[in-house]
Amino acid sequence: SPTTSCGTRNVLEEVRPSSSNIGTKEDSRCESAPVFAAGQSRRLPKALIIGFNKCGSSALRSFLNIHPDVVAPTLEIRFFIDHYSKGLEWYRRQMPPSTSRQITIEKTPGYIKTVESLKRIYEFDPDVKLLVIVRNPVSRLQSQYAHHMANHPETRAANEFPFAAWMYNRTxxxxxxVEFWSDYASYIQQAYKIFPMNQFLIISEEDLEKDPLAVVKEAEVFLGLRRVVTGDVFVFNETKGFYCFNKTHPFFSSALEDGELDASTGCMIQTKGRPHPIIEERLLQKIIDFSRPKVEELFEYIVIVVVVVVVVVVVVVV
Ligand SMILES: Nc1ncnc2c1ncn2[C@@H]1O[C@H](COP(=O)(O)OS(=O)(=O)O)[C@@H](OP(=O)(O)O)[C@H]1O
Structure with missing residues (x-):
């Protein structure tokens, strides 16, 4: 392994900042004089996964990262939200090394939430490609609940906080x-006011879950990557209940750099793909009823955008 200023750790260990060392002295010392493999350096992202949390954003990043021409930091760097004052050089230093043939993709689902971060992204690179992943609001709420329970084991032990209590026990x-967790449309509209529509790829978690290959192939075209990812990269894991990486595939070695991947199974780590709570029928119907207008708004908006793009293409061609 190449030697770095941090000692004998290899390049990949050296470039994976942990949440505890982002921006710390040790982190900058390690990054001040790295020795990379030939032709490698840290490069700023050409594409960002800007939304939405609990919608499969990590699996999307990880599945794109398997492409030989993609590198992606595992951590959400949150540069345009929390670290903007540290400057672009700091942001660049958080990126893994890449060759000139590779593109860097960073994922911070919170970027889509504020106009301020979107404007900063535009200033950073008006041509940056933007990926957005959305999900059925019912599953997103179940995912959020599972996350809450995992982070509050004391309530889980008491078994006094079922899904319904979590939904109702608020101010x-x-x-x-429900509206808060289903509102993709207004954030996407807000982002469309800043970036041209052709810079967005909107994906659904349901598609990613059912057919990751189709999503990755779509992303290859969108990102201008070589079309090299094939069906044998993914394999459905019955125990996990999700598609995972085929550990015998030659691309798997690049997936191993992903800190949210379980190397022994080829699946996303345990916190990705937790069991979801069963929702009692009447509450489920309420959630569906409350979320429907938001989802319809999203679909109407996406359809309008598709029609506008088609009309523009037809006009240009004619
Ligand atoms: N292949 C595969 N493996 C594992 N998990 C998968 C996969 N595809 C989609 N998902 C779904 O991703 C959900 C987590 O979403 P995020 O990564 O966006 O969550 S987070 O906001 O970063 O915490 C996660 O939600 P939970 O099921 O609630 O854990 C998964 O349902």
Whole structure:
């Protein structure tokens, strides 16, 4: 392994900042004089996964990262939200090394949430490609609940906090909770006001879950990558209940750099793909009813955008 200023750790260990060392003295010392493999350096992202959390954003990053022409830091760097004042050089230093043939993709689902971070991204690179992943609001709420319970084991042990209690035990009304977690449309509209529509790829978690190959192939075209990912890269894991990487595939070695991947199974780590709670019928119907207008708004908006793009293409061609 190449030697770095941090000692004898290899290049990949050296470039994976942990949440505890981002921006710390040790981190900058390690990055001040790295020795990379021939032709490698840290490069700023050409594409960003800007939304949405609990929608499969990590699996999307990890599945794109298997492409030989893609590198991606595992951590959410949150540069355009929390670290902007540290400057672009700091941001660049958080990236893994890449060759000139590779593109860097960074994932921070919170970027889509504020106009300020979107404007900063535009200033950073008006041509940057933007990936957005959305999900059925019911599953997104179940995922958020599972996340909450995993982070509050004391309530889980007491078994006193079922999904319904989590939904109702708040200062805001349940319809507001549902609307908040189903509102993809207004954030996407907000982003469309800053970037041209052709810079977005909107993906659904359901598609990623059912057919990761189709999503990765779509992304290859969108990102201008070589079309090299084939069906044998992914394999459905019955125990996990999700598609995972085929550990015998030659591309798997690049997936191993991903800190959210379980190398022994080829699947995403345990915190990705937790069991979801069963929702009692009446509450489920309420969630569906409250979320439907938001989802319809999203679909109407996406359809309008598709029609506009088709009309523009036809006009240009004619
Ligand atoms: N292949 C594969 N493997 C594992 N998990 C998968 C996969 N595809 C999609 N998902 C779904 O990703 C959900 C987690 O979403 P995020 O990564 O966006 O969550 S986070 O916001 O970063 O915490 C996660 O939600 P939970 O099931 O609630 O854990 C998964 O349902």
């Amino acid at each position: 805001v009304k349940i319809h507001e909770v």
